[in-house]
Amino acid sequence: MTYKVNNNNIEIILPDFDLDDTLDCGQAFRWEKIESEHQSAYKGMFLERSLTISQDGDKFIFYNTSAEDFEKIWIKYFDLETDYGKIKIKLSEDDVLSKACEYAGGIRLLNQDFWECLISFIISQNNNIPRIKGIISRLCEHYDHFPQASDLASETPESLSFLRAGFRAKYIIDAARKTASGEINADSIKNMDIDDARKKLMTIKGVGPKVAECVLLFGAHRTEAFPIDVWIKRVMEKYYPDGLPQCAKNIEGIAQQYLFHYIRTCDSLPEK
């Protein structure tokens, strides 16, 4: 991977990558858009490391980042070594997916933290994206960082009332207690057969099929996971009553991201 170190910034040319598509599409909730005239920029966190990143066409700048952090953390986080051009060519064998890839072609599947995804997607249930972000923001502000399982394991629904997370507070606590006790172990789940991983995750109160699928896709990079929410359900009923086409085999989750972004932002996909 070739990049340029300029003072404390990393400059790099990257194809198939767009910050709006990737950071504001509902896979991560801690990135904030920085308003700027001529370019797109975001500020966010991963593993308590903050980053500001800007985009001007296919030119990206990672601010205040060492080459070491870039190589050890951000290449992996942004999935920069995966060829999304190839993935899109494969998915474009299907007409509807082709349209979605074209529309939201800058999406990359982030390699996020398992625990943070677990809590984030528990919060996401029966909720909308702005409010999910608000709850997670209050959570991080309260603990001065994204809380560890041990931080949350000793809380009660009452002590978490500042979150205004509603009925989800008790689910957050159950996830925290099972994680803190070792009953739920990220590394172990990541290495499981996917059906076993689903079952294990669903032993947590408030984790059903959809949340489990999101945790596996976004927090464990299991690209064969396919979260079906209200939006994707509409897509499936309209275009894929018999399931996804063969070209999406083993990358169902990536196809899902393109479809989700498209259906949410546009009125409809083309007729099949």
Added chain:
DNA sequence: TTCCAGGCGTATC
């Protein structure tokens, strides 16, 4: 006011 949001637990059949 009512409906809805990246669903799930529970009751009931």
Added chain:
DNA sequence: GATACGCATGGA
């Protein structure tokens, strides 16, 4: 196993 309903909160 399928289906119906309530659930906290806040924006449209």
